[in-house]
Amino acid sequence: MSLDIPRSTPAPAKVRRSFLHENPSVLWFIGLLGLFTVAVTVLSEGFGIGMISTNLVKVLGMTLCLCLIAIAMDVVWGYCGILSLGHFAFFGLGGYAIGMWLMYARTEIVIRDSLGRGTIPPTELEVSEAVAAQIFGVVGSSELPLIWTFAGSLPFQLAMVVLVPGLLALVFGWLAFRSRVTGVYLSILTQAMTLALSLYLFQNDTGLRGNNGLSGLQNIPGFLHVPQSVLSVWFFWASACALGAGYLLFAWVVSGKFGSVIRAIRDNEARVRFLGYNVEGYKLFVFTITAVISGIAGALYYPQAGIINPAEIAPIASIYLAVWVAIGGRGRLYGAVIGAAFVSLLSSWLTGGGAPNINLGFYRIVWTDWWLVLLGLGFVAVTLFFPKGIGGVFDYLVRKKP
């Protein structure tokens, strides 16, 4: 049994205490995340002794965002049995939504600054046209596309972070689940959606700068004077809070009867129908809520990455996500976190030039070439020999105790 699943149902009067009481892994996770956050802060350049470079703080913050989308993937796949190969599309959409504001608002500040030096103050129209020319010059246009109408409004774009992935998931899921598309066919369908979205965004005339994507996202309008060393720690904190809150939310969702029903759907959805549960409704609920959380994770990730382009949404990203969750251990939230953190950090170490290449005399192993082979072999090995993944080790440890 996974640690997340209560053995008995808590009493209504003490639900809250019982929930954490019944799910010790949640407290452990929040505690470790808190310790990690404090450690990174103390070692950072912006707030501490400077042992960790700003760049590494960003990588760690981004990793936390990947952990957040991994637990969302675990809920939709590990618990509910829907192998979605499209959740990175929701992640990317969240990133684009916040990226539009970051890029627009920063460009507007720069433009006002330069136009303001003249004797006559610029009109709003002049500012807007100059911003459009600045942002879209790269794709040979100077008109502000319709979808950028409210890009200057932070509340609006924040709402889009949640609404765009949520609505896409709702409509797509409604169509797919209603037709009772399941298993590998559903996976293919989600992958097709991702591919279509990515190819669409690659075009220059879609209003999101084609393959150039959105850039300069690390500069936060209103905080342009704040150094990156400080900003990176702020974003790290925000990512840690989001991961903690997301973990709590999902642990609560999967702990009670709802978790029971979605695991039952995973194991035998026809039987669940005969118990009177509307299986499609449950799948749609899970698919949509995880898409929304993925969007939020993306909105925190890309300001740290600094750039987003359609390649980020390509199907391969969503496949990686499934690999992380499988390696970490499906059906347990901490497994997804371990998988995402372990594999993505290992990946950046090996492909980022951190790991030394190995010279075998007759052949030189260059990790940037061999990393994918290693990942593939690791995935096959986990699937064949450790179906419970890295997280399964914890089951073993817990069972050992009397």
Next chain:
Amino acid sequence: MSTLLEVSGVSVTFDGFRAINNLSIAIGEPELRAVIGPNGAGKTTFMDIVTGKTRPDEGKVIWGERSVNLLKYSESQIAKMGIGRKFQKPTVFEDQSVRDNLAMALANKRGPFSVLVWRASDRDRARIEELAEEVGLSERLDDSAGILSHGQKQWLEIGMLLAQDPRLLLVDEPAAGMTPAEREHTTDLLKRAAKTRAVVVIEHDMEFIRRLDCRVTCLHEGSVLAEGSLDYVTKNQQVIDVYLGR
């Protein structure tokens, strides 16, 4: 006794094979009914049609006082109206505890939002204990359903069926894999359930059916061959030819 379920003139064809051929059966409330017949007679397909799993090519399935046409509804909607089903092969959720299995089946609201905030009330807990007692699984409530014996899984599924509190129970081969003592217990349970509801039992075991002591319907090639008391049906020459004599 009023009619609860009326199946009339129903036919179903799978790839040219007529599984159900102009079948008409009426079940009252309360009533205990046994359905017998050779393999391929359409017994399980009859349950599939009533529960919404299979759509018939023609015919009507009418339910309840308000004469609802069941063919318009999905499996989950039909289940919510009060038709519970136990499958031939026991299908419980093996990954989850006996308690969680029963809790899922309890007659509570089924929507995602109400399930999300649902916490067992004292009444729910008492009901789970009571059901576990009834099907002899009190000691196993916190065990995972996967480690139960075949007979115990059958019991658990019967418990889940009772937890749904349905008006009509469709029970497919409940005694398969049970010891004689367990079979006796099952008969008692079904007879007790049939005092207040309609219960339809598919069985091959004639001893079991004799103990049920109820009206019997014999199906053959997708339609009713004979219907009446067990003695009447078993003396029917056609029934002997197609089923008993073999």
